[in-house]
Amino acid sequence: MLKQYTISVDAMGGDLGAEMVIPGVETALKRHPRLRVMLYGDEKIVGPLLDQYPEVKQRSEFIHTDVWVEMDDKPSQALRRGRRVSSMWLALEAVKNGHAKVAISAGNTGAWMVMAKFVLSTMPGIARPAMAAIWPTVRGKSIVLDVGANIGADAEMLVDFSIMGEAMARCLFGIERPTVGLLNVGVEEIKGVEQVKAAGQMLRNSKLPIEYFGFVEGDDVGKGTVDVVVTEGFTGNIALKTAEGTARQLSAYLKAEMGRSWMTKLGFLLARGAFASLKEKMDPRNANGGVFLGLNGIVVKSHGGTDAVGFASAMEIAVEMARNELVEKIAADLASKHELMELGESTEEPKAAAAG
Amino acid sequence: MLKQYTISVDAMGGDLGAEMVIPGVETALKRHPRLRVMLYGDEKIVGPLLDQYPEVKQRSEFIHTDVWVEMDDKPSQALRRGRRVSSMWLALEAVKNGHAKVAISAGNTGAWMVMAKFVLSTMPGIARPAMAAIWPTVRGKSIVLDVGANIGADAEMLVDFSIMGEAMARCLFGIERPTVGLLNVGVEEIKGVEQVKAAGQMLRNSKLPIEYFGFVEGDDVGKGTVDVVVTEGFTGNIALKTAEGTARQLSAYLKAEMGRSWMTKLGFLLARGAFASLKEKMDPRNANGGVFLGLNGIVVKSHGGTDAVGFASAMEIAVEMARNELVEKIAADLASKHELMELGESTEEPKAAAAG
Numbered sequence: 001m002l003k004q005y006t007i008s009v010d011a012m013g014g015d016l017g018a019e020m021v022i023p024g025v026e027t028a029l030k031r032h033p034r035l036r037v038m039l040y041g042d043e044k045i046v047g048p049l050l051d052q053y054p055e056v057k058q059r060s061e062f063i064h065t066d067v068w069v070e071m072d073d074k075p076s077q078a079l080r081r082g083r084r085v086s087s088m089w090l091a092l093e094a095v096k097n098g099h100a101k102v103a104i105s106a107g108n109t110g111a112w113m114v115m116a117k118f119v120l121s122t123m124p125g126i127a128r129p130a131m132a133a134i135w136p137t138v139r140g141k142s143i144v145l146d147v148g149a150n151i152g153a154d155a156e157m158l159v160d161f162s163i164m165g166e167a168m169a170r171c172l173f174g175i176e177r178p179t180v181g182l183l184n185v186g187v188e189e190i191k192g193v194e195q196v197k198a199a200g201q202m203l204r205n206s207k208l209p210i211e212y213f214g215f216v217e218g219d220d221v222g223k224g225t226v227d228v229v230v231t232e233g234f235t236g237n238i239a240l241k242t243a244e245g246t247a248r249q250l251s252a253y254l255k256a257e258m259g260r261s262w263m264t265k266l267g268f269l270l271a272r273g274a275f276a277s278l279k280e281k282m283d284p285r286n287a288n289g290g291v292f293l294g295l296n297g298i299v300v301k302s303h304g305g306t307d308a309v310g311f312a313s314a315m316e317i318a319v320e321m322a323r324n325e326l327v328e329k330i331a332a333d334l335a336s337k338h339e340l341m342e343l344g345e346s347t348e349e350p351k352a353a354a355a356g
Numbered sequence: 357m358l359k360q361y362t363i364s365v366d367a368m369g370g371d372l373g374a375e376m377v378i379p380g381v382e383t384a385l386k387r388h389p390r391l392r393v394m395l396y397g398d399e400k401i402v403g404p405l406l407d408q409y410p411e412v413k414q415r416s417e418f419i420h421t422d423v424w425v426e427m428d429d430k431p432s433q434a435l436r437r438g439r440r441v442s443s444m445w446l447a448l449e450a451v452k453n454g455h456a457k458v459a460i461s462a463g464n465t466g467a468w469m470v471m472a473k474f475v476l477s478t479m480p481g482i483a484r485p486a487m488a489a490i491w492p493t494v495r496g497k498s499i500v501l502d503v504g505a506n507i508g509a510d511a512e513m514l515v516d517f518s519i520m521g522e523a524m525a526r527c528l529f530g531i532e533r534p535t536v537g538l539l540n541v542g543v544e545e546i547k548g549v550e551q552v553k554a555a556g557q558m559l560r561n562s563k564l565p566i567e568y569f570g571f572v573e574g575d576d577v578g579k580g581t582v583d584v585v586v587t588e589g590f591t592g593n594i595a596l597k598t599a600e601g602t603a604r605q606l607s608a609y610l611k612a613e614m615g616r617s618w619m620t621k622l623g624f625l626l627a628r629g630a631f632a633s634l635k636e637k638m639d640p641r642n643a644n645g646g647v648f649l650g651l652n653g654i655v656v657k658s659h660g661g662t663d664a665v666g667f668a669s670a671m672e673i674a675v676e677m678a679r680n681e682l683v684e685k686i687a688a689d690l691a692s693k694h695e696l697m698e699l700g701e702s703t704e705e706p707k708a709a710a711a712g
Binding site: 136137138148151152183185192193217218219220221222223231233234235237238239240241242243244245246247248249250252253254257258260261263264266267268269270271272273274275277278281 | 492493494504507508539541548549573574575576577578579587589590591593594595596597598599600601602603604605606608609610613614616617619620622623624625626627628629630631633634
């Protein structure tokens, strides 16, 4: 028999909460016969839904909790109230204890991130985890990280992001040697900020099994020039949101133009199949799910405002990570990083020595 | 009689060079009866074109030069070869000497920037000039700066960008009190990098006549939430190119979808008016032109790959700047900055004193 794998689910997260989580989980379970689910939430809310979705009821383990994090809780607040008892915390603990491979929530991003760091802690050698987004491109999909877990990153962090993003691309896209590019303001080696140039040098000179492409620019992301685009979180977050804004802007233009006259309306009617397909391509629900990388366990964040379709799509990402054992791959890559890279000594300053 | 204004034009810049510059200038002259042009280029190339475009021949002063900067020259190379003698240098000198209000080129961006700094030098109190882009939004157009003149900016530079961008919005859009936002990864005051937070505080507490909106996120740019979006050059450049990439990506999707079947093709045919109008909205030629701000003179950069239509659109920007006396407005605003802002002492470290 093929191996099963388990995903732990915060049933209370998202603007719509359990009402969209449970049907989303149902869809995922129907798609993946080997998937099992651990479900954390309030019995009063989740219980009646389980009766409506028999597949979930049958193939999940439900754990009651009467504490959960609200969408507008501050991370510190969430941690104070939710530690050890909330649906988020318990879903993460399931990963820590080895009961689940991946944890997923559509809840409060800040709280989910802080709790994930607390419960799972960072992998050996990783300074700070990153958030990876799946970005639709003209060639298919790419991974972009960091899209906002941190602000700023030194060269070594950018190299770590490259290692982690590359492993994720292997799991998610099933390609053997994904290409990795560093986001920059030009493709020449002399361009850009120091950290990015230094990271480029490190990746180029390393013996890491990474297909390092070089620098890429903002317009390369949508082109799909590389499978993995690496940047620090401030720029990554702004690039991601700018692209989302541009897509919405063009949809608005198109909609307005199509309603201009009876001719354009008729044209729209005839071409509605094409528009439906375009809409699906542009539908953010189909690329729904950020992934926190660099923790001792994989943590998926679904958009808070999503519905069951979007949550099922985020579950899809969680499934790929779980069955391809992403954490193990990243751990192996990171373990070999120091011998494979000509890093020389540690890049950290010997502060204590200097002070003494 | 209404006052005339003069724009100095590098006739040799751009991938297509004089062949697109001269007809672009012709269009601008026909639109603006008070416009006069100083034209710098090689007589062998420009001369025959002037015979084809009588309006340009009549209303421009042509100055021959046999040196010009190539599109792939390094800035240092361009400066060595082109100083005092190239079409770029001479066009900038016309602004310095007061013979023209604005200089424009579609040539090599790096060389144009370096020469502009050299010839015009920065305004008093301005550390480094910025490059402003005109960004189409669902509400109309916004100005985004810096889109790549510099990498990194401290809080005071971001405030200077705000002052300069705001003055440009008044000139270009004819609005009395344009709104200004700082690009960030969240709208809460505690979010983001230190420089952005500090700039926000400075703008909020200042008595500057600026309508400071607060922080904006990446998706606010396309929404047109504010008239002026301020950020440092690395992030600004990547955001701009990411948006361009996304627009091209969606055009490609749309094109592919519309050719799928005879129904969609017929639909496309009927709705072609709408598509033409959409295409025009998305046409980068219609928002063609970056503007260098912070120099003692206004310098416009047209896209290198543009044609006559695009160059005419960049000329349009130059015209607005010239007839609204943008430099004078910025100079006045900057002059009053120190008294209007609660800047306290100079933000610069008294390095010499500390070293002594």
